[in-house]
Each structure stands twice: as structure tokens, then as C-alpha cells.
Amino acid sequence: MPKTDISKPADTAPCLAVLGTGSDVGKSVISAALCRWFTNRGYRVAPFKAQNMSNNSGVTPEGLEMGRAQIVQAEAARMPPHVDMNPVLLKPTSEIGSQVVVLGRVAADTSAKAYHRLKTRLFTEAAAALDRLRRTCDLVVMEGAGSCAEVNLMNRDIVNFPMAEHAQAPVILVADIHKGGVFAQIVGSLTVIPEKWRRLVTGFIINRFRGDSALFDDGSRWIAQETARPVFGVLPWFRHFSIPSEDSVAIENPVRVPPGQRRLPALGVIRLPHISNFTDFDPLLNVKGLHVYFLEQPQDLHDFAAVILPGSKNTRHDLRWINDNGWRGRIKAFARNGGHVLGICGGFQMMGTSVRDPQGTEGRPGETAGLDLLPVETELKAPKTTTLSSFSWNGLAGTGYEIHMGHTQRHGGGTLFRVSRRNNRPCNDEDGCIADNGRAMGTYMHGLFDTPAIICEWLRRLGLGHLDIPADEGFAARDHAYDQLAAHLEAHVDVAAIEQLIQQDSIKGGRK
Numbered sequence: 070m071p072k073t074d075i076s077k078p079a080d081t082a083p084c085l086a087v088l089g090t091g092s093d094v095g096k097s098v099i100s101a102a103l104c105r106w107f108t109n110r111g112y113r114v115a116p117f118k119a120q121n122m123s124n125n126s127g128v129t130p131e132g133l134e135m136g137r138a139q140i141v142q143a144e145a146a147r148m149p150p151h152v153d154m155n156p157v158l159l160k161p162t163s164e165i166g167s168q169v170v171v172l173g174r175v176a177a178d179t180s181a182k183a184y185h186r187l188k189t190r191l192f193t194e195a196a197a198a199l200d201r202l203r204r205t206c207d208l209v210v211m212e213g214a215g216s217c218a219e220v221n222l223m224n225r226d227i228v229n230f231p232m233a234e235h236a237q238a239p240v241i242l243v244a245d246i247h248k249g250g251v252f253a254q255i256v257g258s259l260t261v262i263p264e265k266w267r268r269l270v271t272g273f274i275i276n277r278f279r280g281d282s283a284l285f286d287d288g289s290r291w292i293a294q295e296t297a298r299p300v301f302g303v304l305p306w307f308r309h310f311s312i313p314s315e316d317s318v319a320i321e322n323p324v325r326v327p328p329g330q331r332r333l334p335a336l337g338v339i340r341l342p343h344i345s346n347f348t349d350f351d352p353l354l355n356v357k358g359l360h361v362y363f364l365e366q367p368q369d370l371h372d373f374a375a376v377i378l379p380g381s382k383n384t385r386h387d388l389r390w391i392n393d394n395g396w397r398g399r400i401k402a403f404a405r406n407g408g409h410v411l412g413i414c415g416g417f418q419m420m421g422t423s424v425r426d427p428q429g430t431e432g433r434p435g436e437t438a439g440l441d442l443l444p445v446e447t448e449l450k451a452p453k454t455t456t457l458s459s460f461s462w463n464g465l466a467g468t469g470y471e472i473h474m475g476h477t478q479r480h481g482g483g484t485l486f487r488v489s490r491r492n493n494r495p496c497n498d499e500d501g502c503i504a505d506n507g508r509a510m511g512t513y514m515h516g517l518f519d520t521p522a523i524i525c526e527w528l529r530r531l532g533l534g535h536l537d538i539p540a541d542e543g544f545a546a547r548d549h550a551y552d553q554l555a556a557h558l559e560a561h562v563d564v565a566a567i568e569q570l571i572q573q574d575s576i577k578g579g580r581k
């Protein structure tokens with residue numbers, strides 16, 4: 070039954086903020102769960118994250134760029150993604166620098182120190198985006214970033230409590246019991262938060278519990294007694310469905326897998342220092358009998374069915390890393406001995422003869438020798454290409470998205486994909502390259518594996534056509550997973566109590 074009785078000004082939706090005691094505690098997934106649960110209850114829900122730092126980005130229907138996490142949450146809310154849902158996106162290009170994307174367009178490349186001087190303007194931009202969202206829906210689910218209790222960053226924070234205060238949003242604090250020290254996470258966070266923000270915290274969700282959650286009942290009672298706030302629920306790990314990850318923290322610790330210890334058939338994805346859009350490979354992880362390894366240390370590749378070079382936020386840096394640390398010889402030997410190599414976006418650029426950056430788009434101007442696996446050469450230059458695209462491969466239709474700087478010129482081989490539509494505009498373009506031997510191929514098309522038929526065709530070329538591909542891969546599979554996630558939330562969290570939070574007139578004058 071649709072909910073139309075939310076207590077709010079006529080033109081302004083209430084907000085619910087999901088903040089965390091640390092990074093990777095599950096804020097993104099819990100926000101997605103709340104988006105789907107409230108959507109299934111009949112609310113019009115929009116996700117929001119004022120500032121996201123991630124090289125996992127996607128493209129809106131308008132051809133603008135935003136973080137993948139908010140695209141996932143928009144899918145969970147059955148809403149088209151819009152840049153107001155993630156008005157500021159930071160894409161790290163080095164240890165101290167990032168590309169700054171504001172409302173879907175590149176605004177600057179800046180160091181961390183220089184970025185802080187932009188915070189006042191960016192907070193204003195983000196607050197305005199949130200206010201626009203609140204006029205279009207019944208509820209905004211706001212996600213925080215990192216830890217909400219970093220005392221050295223609080224005066225420059227535009228994501229966590231400052232944005233929750235702007236919205237007067239009740240705050241749910243998420244803690245990860247798997248990391249250990251969950252009581253200190255919660256009590257310590259509350260202790261260092263200023264009183265004016267502490268009053269916004271309404272309760273807690275304990276995430277990633279293993280075993281019987283009833284065993285934590287005493288812990289929940291202790292937290293409630295010490296903080297005068299309830300534990301809304303204890304969420305167990307889930308294994309029966311998967312939700313796309315936000316950040317590369319999910320693949321931060323790749324292990325060396327020597328021959329004899331690999332489960333076959335296997336694919337190897339080179340874990341680049343600036344890897345981007347690694348969610349491209351989520352559909353491959355769901356293929357029964359296929360094993361995907363993220364590889365960082367150079368190792369023998371001979372028994373892999375294929376090696377994939379993923380996207381990169383700093384193509385020349387990561388190409389030099391490949392050239393200098395031993396991967397170059399390993400990859401070229403694999404290709405020379407009949408192995409299949411696929412490059413996506415930055416990985417495609419690396420497979421050519423050279424990558425030039427005459428204007429210093431990614432750093433110091435210059436040219437870096439490519440792997441010479443495809444007869445293409447790339448020049449990095451603005452503007453950035455951001456498109457939702459429709460393509461075909463040997464008569465098979467697929468959809469994907471393109472996010473890249475620069476232009477790649479093909480001097481031989483063949484076209485990989487035909488592109489028929491970009492950002493809802495018909496076209497007749499070429500994308501990518503396939504070598505004459507048919508074993509090396511590259512494309513700018515992220516999300517190509519979201520189409521089951523494209524997975525089947527690619528695996529057939531690897532000699533793995535016998536593997537069972539889920540018929541509902543891509544969006545259909547994700548949509549089903551969002552319902553499973555919402556059911557998981559409802560089974561373990563007092564969602565009725567959370568719903569009450571947004572039906573209250575105000576949370577002012579709350580607990581101390």
C-alpha cells in the first residue's frame with residue numbers, strides 16, 4: 070500500500086542518513102537494502118551521497134558520470150540514476166591527487182590539500198542537489214563516507230554529519246562486527262562526535278555477524294544501556310545472493326595462485342594499482358564452474374583460459390607498472406603461446422603500441438610504450454567521453470557504458486563491436502579492435518558482460534562454451550538480488566522502528 074502520510078513539508082521529503090563507524094562497514098549495501106525495502110512499501114525513494122571517492126563510476130541516461138554505488142542504490146529504488154544523487158565524485162589518480170567530477174562533469178584535477186579549499190563551494194553544490202531530490206520523492210536515503218567520527222576531518226567533512234544536519238535527518242550508525250571491537254566502534258564514535266551531531270544518532274545496525282545472531286543479544290542490550298539508543302538489528306553475512314561492491318577494498322588483497330593450486334577453468338584479471346570499474350567482472354563471478362582470480366604479483370599464466378586488463382584511472386602509470394614489474398613479459402608470453410587477452414577501457418589502451426599524453430591529462434606529459442598486442446595507438450585528451458551505449462557483436466545485441474579520456478586509432482586488425490546508439494541517439498560507429506589471430510581484443514565498453522549472450526559468445530571463443538550462463542544475468546539478476554537483500558534486512562532488522570523515524574515531525578531535542 071503506498072505510503073502518502075509522511076510527516077513533512079509539502080514540497081520536502083524526509084531524509085534518513087546511514088553513517089558508519091569506519092570504511093567498508095556496509096553502508097552502501099545497507100543503504101541499497103533500505104532503498105528497496107521502502108520502495109517495496111510504496112515510497113518513492115532516492116539515494117544520495119554528497120561526495121563519493123571511487124574509481125567505480127557509471128553513466129546516467131543524460132550521459133553524465135556518477136558513482137556506481139549510487140547507481141546500484143538507484144536501481145534498488147527503481148529510479149533512473151541522476152547526478153543529484155552523487156553530486157561530487159572524486160576519482161583518485163595518485164596517492165595525493167584526484168579528478169573532481171561535479172554534477173557529472175569533470176571540474177578539476179587537484180591534490181588532496183587543494184581540494185579542501187573547494188569544500189565550501191562543494192558543500193553548497195551538494196546541499197542544493199539534495200534539496201532538489203527532496204522535491205521529487207517521498208524519502209531520501211543518505212549514505213555517509215568512511216568513518217563519521219574522524220576528528221581531524223570533521224571541520225572539512227561535507228558528507229556525514231554536516232549533511233545530515235542540513236537535512237535534519239535521523240542517523241543510523243552502522244558498525245562491522247567482523248572487524249572486531251564493535252563496542253568500541255560504537256561508543257568511541259559517539260564519544261568523539263560533537264553533542265549537536267550526537268543528538269541525530271537514533272540507533273545502530275550491527276553488520277556482518279557470523280553464526281546465531283541471538284548470541285549477540287547481551288551485546289545489544291549493553292549497547293542500548295550505555296548509549297540510550299537501540300540496536301535496530303544484527304545483520305548476518307549473506308552468501309545466497311550478491312550486490313555490486315562500491316570500492317576496490319573488496320579486492321585489496323589479491324593472492325598469488327601458482328599452477329596446481331588454481332581451480333580450472335580460470336580467468337586472470339590483472340589487479341592494476343588504479344583499477345577502475347572492476348564491477349565489470351561481477352557477472353563472470355556468477356558463472357557456475359568458472360573461477361576468476363585478481364592477480365597482482367607477476368606469475369605464470371599458462372593454464373588460464375584468458376587474461377583481462379581492466380580499466381584504469383591512470384593508464385600510463387599502470388602501463389609503466391606492467392612494463393617494469395615483470396607482468397609485461399608474462400602477458401606477452403601468454404599471448405604468444407595462444408592465450409586470449411581482453412582489454413577494457415584503459416586495458417584496451419595498454420594493449421596498443423603506445424599511449425601518448427601530450428597535454429598531461431593524467432600527469433606529466435609524455436608517451437609510454439604499450440604491450441603491442443593490438444594494432445592501435447592512443448592519445449589521451451579532453452573532453453571525457455561518457456555515454457550509455459548499445460552495441461552488437463556478430464549479430465548479438467548488448468548494452469554498456471563508456472567512460473574514458475582520449476582517442477584510440479586502429480591501424481589494423483578488425484572492429485570488435487558495432488555501436489548503434491549512444492545516450493539515446495542513433496549512430497553507426499565502431500568500437501574496439503580484435504587482432505587478426507582472434508585471441509587479442511580490446512574495447513571501451515564497460516558492462517559488456519551484463520548481457521548473457523555476450524558472455525556466452527566470449528566464453529565460446531575461449532573454448533568454454535559448455536559452461537552454464539545464468540539466463541537472468543545483468544539487470545534482471547541484480548533486481549532479484551535487491552529483493553533478496555530487502556528480505557534479508559527485514560528478517561534481521563526492526564524496519565518498522567526505522568520507518569517510524571521518518572514519520573516523526575522532527576528529531577530535534579534528541580538524546581544526549
